[in-house]
Amino acid sequence: MSSYTFKPRLWPTIITLPILVCLLLLGNWQVERLDWKLDLISKIEARATSEPVELPQGMADQDELEYLHVTVTGRYDNAAEVTMYSVGPNGEPGYDLYAPLKLTDGRSIIINRGWVPEQIKDQNVRPETLVDGEVTIIGLLRKPWEKLWYGPENDPAGNMWFYGDVNGMAMHMGINAYFPMFLYADKIDSDNGFPVAGRTEFNIVNNHLDYAMTWYGLSIVLIVIYLIAHIRKKEQ
Template structure:
């Protein structure tokens, strides 16, 4: 009896853990569905003005925002390996000096790569003087897979990724905690056909069914093993 009890407890443990993990993935999916509903609501809400007052990322992410100020073109960073319609290119990220004080990073849009000279940046224009921009508040200017940190080293014009906090330390600019993903066509040569934000809720539902499938398989195996053991015991006693 002792030897039968241990496998039963192990199978029970597997069932309990996998069922619980399935519920956890379901709860994560529900949370992401709620976030997607909020994102849709934010897209249709009036743009919030950005000022020098610091705003926590959690209070503004995915909201439509507007800002007035001037671009600081000499501190631009080009994010490499950002394809658009299967064409390689860059994201143009530039600090924006807010009227009234403060700074915020702006992902201005996409530029195609010069396939003859990979280090050459295609021409685009930066509006001079004070302008008003609109966009979506995002946590970063987009992130690409990166091996090591060589492509994101400070003071490089072309980088793989850009950490807003590290960039604030590098430049000494008091940046907001978010990045404005600029929207609208202002004739500056940049593409702003941004992909819709995704939360990956389908992945969570997929994992949920996988965990519950494992629980069902473990339970089925346990019942099968118990039935087979019972038959053997019955056969020996016959």
């Protein structure tokens, strides 16, 4: 019967050990990130499904307010409405309507009222979508976002917006005292017309478990290769 011996060599061992430690640390870090992401998802789901609260007076960490369910009361400035390119419920091209709501406390907040198809982008052909008088809007707070490196620039003059520059929109709308987040209006069950509201998706990527398994898997592969390289058959 053949017998084997394990004889580690100096330089392969010196190279392998720090690589192994790094792989294990990366795996442990992804496990910690997984716990953090699961906690974040739980908090967001709780915020989004809770009873709506009043809009905060002060500005806290926007991450802590993201998807918070709030209620506001005020009047729309329909003349200041802007449109952002968006894909509709059935993949149809169209636009999300953003309009400032002047609140009863003097501030304004920019409301994403919902989506309309491309052919009724112009206000003049959809007067029925404009809301006059005091209204109460319930929806989810959303953070502004920056332009993707490959995306087009916003074109305020042409009323073509492609990313959520809340400060740029506020300047274009001529509002000064405003809440620096968007409010995405909830869908009203009785409203089946345009704009189509309540389309917020919780696209929270959570690949940390896959990443952790990858790093741990590479650690196992490294150990197996190291062992194979240093196990030798004993000479008889």
